[in-house]
Amino acid sequence: MSYIKATDLTLGYEGKAVIENLNFEVNAGDYLCIVGENGAGKSTTMKTLLNLVKPISGELTYGDGIKPYEVGYLPQQTVVQRDFPASVYEIVISGNLAKIGMRPFYSKKERDNTKLNMKRMNVWEFRNKSYKNLSGGQQQRVLLARALCATSKLLLLDEPVTGLDPKVTIEFYQLIKALNEEGITIIMITHDIHAAVEYADKILHLGQNNVFFGTKEEYKLSDAYKEFEV
Amino acid sequence: MNWFEQIQFYMSFSFVQYALVVGVLISLCSSLLGVTLVLKRYSFIGDGLSHVAFGAMAVGTVLKLADYNLLVLPTTVIVAVVLLKSGSNTKVKGDAAIAMISVSSLAIGYLLMNVFSTSANVSGDVCSTLFGSTSILTITRDEMWLSVVLSILVMIAFVVYYNKIFAVTFDENFAKATGVKAERYNLLIAVAIAVVIVLGMNLVGSLLISALVIFPALAAMNLINHFKGVVVCSAVISVICSILGTFVSILYSTPVGATIVATDLVAYLICAIIGVVKRLR
Numbered sequence: 001m002s003y004i005k006a007t008d009l010t011l012g013y014e015g016k017a018v019i020e021n022l023n024f025e026v027n028a029g030d031y032l033c034i035v036g037e038n039g040a041g042k043s044t045t046m047k048t049l050l051n052l053v054k055p056i057s058g059e060l061t062y063g064d065g066i067k068p069y070e071v072g073y074l075p076q077q078t079v080v081q082r083d084f085p086a087s088v089y090e091i092v093i094s095g096n097l098a099k100i101g102m103r104p105f106y107s108k109k110e111r112d113n114t115k116l117n118m119k120r121m122n123v124w125e126f127r128n129k130s131y132k133n134l135s136g137g138q139q140q141r142v143l144l145a146r147a148l149c150a151t152s153k154l155l156l157l158d159e160p161v162t163g164l165d166p167k168v169t170i171e172f173y174q175l176i177k178a179l180n181e182e183g184i185t186i187i188m189i190t191h192d193i194h195a196a197v198e199y200a201d202k203i204l205h206l207g208q209n210n211v212f213f214g215t216k217e218e219y220k221l222s223d224a225y226k227e228f229e230v
Numbered sequence: 231m232n233w234f235e236q237i238q239f240y241m242s243f244s245f246v247q248y249a250l251v252v253g254v255l256i257s258l259c260s261s262l263l264g265v266t267l268v269l270k271r272y273s274f275i276g277d278g279l280s281h282v283a284f285g286a287m288a289v290g291t292v293l294k295l296a297d298y299n300l301l302v303l304p305t306t307v308i309v310a311v312v313l314l315k316s317g318s319n320t321k322v323k324g325d326a327a328i329a330m331i332s333v334s335s336l337a338i339g340y341l342l343m344n345v346f347s348t349s350a351n352v353s354g355d356v357c358s359t360l361f362g363s364t365s366i367l368t369i370t371r372d373e374m375w376l377s378v379v380l381s382i383l384v385m386i387a388f389v390v391y392y393n394k395i396f397a398v399t400f401d402e403n404f405a406k407a408t409g410v411k412a413e414r415y416n417l418l419i420a421v422a423i424a425v426v427i428v429l430g431m432n433l434v435g436s437l438l439i440s441a442l443v444i445f446p447a448l449a450a451m452n453l454i455n456h457f458k459g460v461v462v463c464s465a466v467i468s469v470i471c472s473i474l475g476t477f478v479s480i481l482y483s484t485p486v487g488a489t490i491v492a493t494d495l496v497a498y499l500i501c502a503i504i505g506v507v508k509r510l511r
Contacts, residue, residue, distance in 0.1 A: 050407035069409030075401065084269060084400055087456035094397040098408040104390045130455035150408045 002027045003066045003154060003185060004049065009058035011044045017056060018044045024204050024213040028064055028153075031177070031186045033196035036206035042189045045206065046158055049187065066154060069098065072147030074140070074157040082132065088142050089127040092118055095149030113149055121145040121175075137168035144175070148184075155179065157188040161195075173199055197225075233481055240480050248374040249433070249486065253472040255381035256433055257442055257490075259426045261468035262388045264447035265461050266399045266419055275313055275420075277440040278328035279427045282309045284436040285335030287359055292346040299376065303428050310424035314416055362435030362487025369432055377429045384422045391415060396457055434487030442468065445494035452505030471497050 002025040009022040019041040026032055034042050047053040048060065050073055072095070095117075096110040106114075118124040121141045126134065131142060140160055147155055157176070161169045177199050180186045190196055196203060197216050205212040205224040212224035219225050240246045267273055286305040290298040313328055343356055388395065397405045398415045406412045423443070430439040450464035475490030 050403075052403060052406055069407070071407060073404050073407040075403050075407075078401070080269060080271065081400065085451050085455040085457060085460045086396075086400060090396065090457050091400060094393065094400065095404075095408070097393060097397045097405060098410050100393070105393065128456075132455065146404070156407075 003030075003062065003064050005059075005061045005063065007059045007061070009048070009060060010056040011041060011048050011053070012056055013044070013053065015056060019206060019211070022058070022211065026154075026185060026187060026202075028185055029180070029183055030202055031180045031200045032188070032202045032204060033200035034187065034189045034204045034206065035191075035193055035196050037208065040206040040208065042206055043158065045204075046156060046187075046189055049156060070151055070153060072149075072151040072155045074143050074147050074155065074160050076158050076162065077139070084132060086131050087127065088123055088129055088131055088134070089114070089118070091131055091142055092123070092127075092145045092149060095146035098150060110149075114145075117145045117148040120148065135168075136164050137172065140164065140172060141175070148179075152184065154185045154187070157186070159189050159191065161190070161192065169195075236481060237477055244371075245369065246480065248369045248371065250473065250476055252369055252374055252377045252429075253433055253476050253486075253490065254469050255377055256426065256430045257446075257468040257472035258465055259381045259384045259388075259422075260430060260439070260442040261446035261464040262385065262461060263419065263423050263426060264443040264445075264468075265450070265457075265464055266395055267423060267443060268447040268451075269399050270419075272314075273440065273444050274325060274328055275310070276423060276427060276443040278313060278332040279306055279310055279424055280431065280436040280439045281332035281339075282306055282335045283428050283431055284359055285339035287431070287436075288339030288342045291355070292342045299428065302431075303425065306424040306428050307421050310420040311417060314420040358435065359431070360435050360437045361485060362431075362433055362438060373432055377432070380425050380429055384425060387418060387422060391418060395419065400457075434490055438487045438491045441491040441494055442472075445491075445498045446471070449494075449498040449501035452501040453508075467497050467501070468494070 005025040006022055010017050010020045011022065012018040022045070024032075034045060036042050044053060048055055050071065051069060093106055093110065093114045096106060096113060099110060100106060115124065118127060121144050123138065123141050123145055126138065126142070131139065134142065144155075155176075160176075161172055164172060173195055176186055176188070186200075188196075188200070197220060200216055203212065203214065203216050203219040205219065205222075207224055210222075210224040212219060212222050214222070241250075264276075267276055283302050283306045286302040287298050290301045293301075295301055309331065313331070339359075340356060344352055394405075394410065394415050395418075397410060398412050398419075402412050402416075426443075427436075427439050430442055434442060446464040446468035447460070449467050450460045454460050454463050471493040472490050475493040476486060478484065478493070479486040479489040
């Protein structure tokens, strides 16, 4: 039984298909990278996995003890967030929101969880600082800590290294790899094909002509990979 | 009489007390919601809604309704919900839709008030609906109680849903992805802002109410950069400005709405200068 299994998925908006007949599965402990050109449907796939968009047809099944919405999500930064007046602590604790249900306030359990994940991501010392004054790499670690508050099983990352400098990018990839080795399943959208084949163990390639899903060893021999290499 | 005695003298009148109670409550509510609206880039919704409320009030006048709020409140709430839905729809441009609705409401409202004029002084009526009462004599006891009850409801909702409102404001997609019913809280925000705008119309008029929503939040953001602090600071600024504005309006017999908004503007400018100085240091 896998965490997520996609069978013959057709994805898109308002009945217009972006991708058809998509099949892939994600097992516990996997590190999956979704690569492909712009407009090939990477973001649509991510939004479908997050239940923000409904698939047009096909089936998306969750199993192995994971429920829909039991995910941590690292979105691309929006305009709203860039100058948002919020402390680092306020942002990270909001990752616990789904757990408090109808209760209005966070309890000790959520506060402890917040502290734990902030220390884990090395942002506890910034807790009273304003998010907008942090560097790009620090901001990503804050959002990662928030995502970890929401789940300890599955993380979805949407182009997480956009705008980071090369050194911080490598540190960030190593951080994700370390989380993966601790047992957290990773699904990441990326433009960076080299990082994908270096760190991931499975690749989902979405292209105009080629859709590929398999291990990275298989991927390196595939036509889809050659398309990128040229 | 010095100004202190003068204020004490006026405070003994019940209509001045009503105006002050209503002013404090409305400015408190509008500033709380204002932070969210400004950060969500929804400030224009407040503006659009106030024009819709004006249109609805004109219809109420023409129909000779005894209590305008019976018509104005539901209409504004419904339009708020519709606008919020269209704002997230990519097909109809949200801002264009709002501009369209707001100018149409203004035009139709003015048209109706002119064609079916019931009073001798149409332009006076229109003026006081747009810019608030020229004096604060006009707030009745019933209107005060309506404001008290609704404002307290809005405040309770804000406190109870504070953490949810923060999450939905900062990152709606993350909230949705983790299973939070974001639409529900957006709806709550829309209904609350519609209520505040209708209540605030009695005080500062429909053209000026969006100032009460925007100014305190923007002023507070210059001084503080965490969310809770901004909310508290914006509430404090808003209440102080509304009390100050009311007193100035009594002492110098200026129109109350415009005076409060001018006070808010001054507060904003002071905060903006402090903000710039803080950043330079």
